[in-house]
Amino acid sequence: MHETISWLQKLSNRIYAIPAVAQWWARRAAQRSAALDGEDNAMPFARLHKPLSAARGVLITTGGVHLTEQAPFDMETPQGDPAYREIPVNVAPEHITITHNYYDHRDADADLNVIFPLAHFQELVQQKIIGSLAPRHYGFMGHIDGELVTTLTQRIAPEVAAKLRADGVDFALLTPA
Amino acid sequence: MGLIARAIERVGIPTVSISLARDLTAAVGAPRAVFVKWPLGHPLGEPHAPLQQRTMIFRALHLLVNADVPGVIDEPGYRWRRDSYEEPDWSRLE
Numbered sequence: 001m002h003e004t005i006s007w008l009q010k011l012s013n014r015i016y017a018i019p020a021v022a023q024w025w026a027r028r029a030a031q032r033s034a035a036l037d038g039e040d041n042a043m044p045f046a047r048l049h050k051p052l053s054a055a056r057g058v059l060i061t062t063g064g065v066h067l068t069e070q071a072p073f074d075m076e077t078p079q080g081d082p083a084y085r086e087i088p089v090n091v092a093p094e095h096i097t098i099t100h101n102y103y104d105h106r107d108a109d110a111d112l113n114v115i116f117p118l119a120h121f122q123e124l125v126q127q128k129i130i131g132s133l134a135p136r137h138y139g140f141m142g143h144i145d146g147e148l149v150t151t152l153t154q155r156i157a158p159e160v161a162a163k164l165r166a167d168g169v170d171f172a173l174l175t176p177a
Numbered sequence: 178m179g180l181i182a183r184a185i186e187r188v189g190i191p192t193v194s195i196s197l198a199r200d201l202t203a204a205v206g207a208p209r210a211v212f213v214k215w216p217l218g219h220p221l222g223e224p225h226a227p228l229q230q231r232t233m234i235f236r237a238l239h240l241l242v243n244a245d246v247p248g249v250i251d252e253p254g255y256r257w258r259r260d261s262y263e264e265p266d267w268s269r270l271e
Contacts, residue, residue, distance in 0.1 A: 017216040019197075026198030033204045043206050044186035045247035052242060052270050060185075062178045063218065103218040111224030120227070120234055129267045130238075142178060149180070157184030165188055171241055172185050173234070174194040174207075175220040176178050 005101050013104045048171055050131075055170035058134040059087075060160075062142030063108060063115040063177040064100030067091065072099035073141040080144040082152045084160060087137040093119070102143055103177045115175055134167045142177050179205030193241040195220040195233060202250060209244045211236050211251045228262040229255075235265035242270055 005013075015021055048055060064073050066085035074081040087096065096112060098105045108115040118137065124130040138160055144152050164172065179202055182192040186208045196202035196212040197220060211233065215222070222229035232255070240251050255262075 013217075017218065019214045019216060022198060022217050023200070023214065026201040029198070030200040030204035033201060041206075043208060043247040044183050045208050046186050046189045046191045048191050048242060052238060060178075060181060062181075063220075105218050107224045108218060113227070113230050114219055114221055114224050117221055117230060117234060120231060124234070124267075127267070129270065140178075140181065153180050153184065157181045158188075160181065161185045161188040161190070164185060164190055169190055172182070172190060172192045173237055173241075174178050174182050174192060176195065176197055177218055 009101055010104075013102065017104055050170060052130055052171075053128055054131040056132045056134055056168055057121060057130050058164055058167070058169045058172045059116060059118060059121060059137040059175070060140065060172055061116045061138070061175045061177075062140040063103075063105065063175065064098045064141050065096060065112075065116045065139035066099065068095050068097050075099065075101045079146040079148045081141045082144050082148045082156050084156065085139040087116075087118075087139055089118070089122075089133050089135050089137065091118075100141060100177055105177075115177070117173075117175075121173075131170075134164065134169045136163070136167065179207035179210075182207045191241060193237045193244075195237060196250065199250065199252075203248075206248060207250075208247050209240050209249055209251075211240055211253065213253065213255050215255075215257055222262075223258060226258075226262070228264060229260075232262045232265055235267065235270070238270055 194210040196210040
């Protein structure tokens with residue numbers, strides 16, 4: 001919450017919030033990002049093996065979501081902060097905050113469901129549309145660049161994947177900033 | 178984000194991503210994504226707009242259940258606040 005964002009960054013965030021500008025950025029980023037995943041270019045594809053009403057879901061966001069008592073994401077390093085923060089499923093909403101200088105998250109601050117729909121998912125479990133939720137969910141920062149991309153793909157993302165397996169997760173919903 | 182999705186999918190857990198940056202999602206190769214041309218920071222829509230948010234969740238879960246090829250990008254074409262959103266028919270996910 002207590003971010004120091006320059007007026008220039010704020011202006012930049014407003015410009016990038018325009019969908020057409022964001023798509024232009026996405027095109028340019030796409031040219032740099034082909035084959036980021038390293039040597040294994042085959043697209044992995046798993047299937048849901050049970051009805052959704054019996055399946056356990058997990059939420060993962062790259063929108064800089066974390067608990068107020070956790071260390072904020074490091075916005076100073078130019079290559080980004082590849083670490084993640086675990087969000088317990090039963091956390092009170094007021095204990096969740098967002099640290100991310102590269103997008104305008106005032107709307108997500110006002111209603112976390114804009115980017116991290118834990119409340120909706122809890123309701124879907126009550127309505128028996130989804131079977132259950134994982135005991136822990138995950139906040140990343142996104143905007144990872146340079147050598148840290150390898151750190152993310154080789155070490156950190158597989159570590160989270162292993163935790164999902166350990167928690168009996170059947171599917172994941174990922175939401176960007 | 179697509180890189181995280183791929184790592185999860187690799188251990189046998191299906192993923193669905195919401196994308197606000199279509200070409201980037203396609204280049205990274207997210208296994209399944211729903212793309213909407215909306216402002217960054219708003220993958221599920223506007224604050225305090227539960228029907229819009231639940232519509233996006235429904236669309237994502239629908240793709241999760243029904244996609245049969247890797248790399249599909251679903252484009253529902255929702256026009257931000259110029260669309261009217263209704264409570265989804267969740268029984269269609271069964």
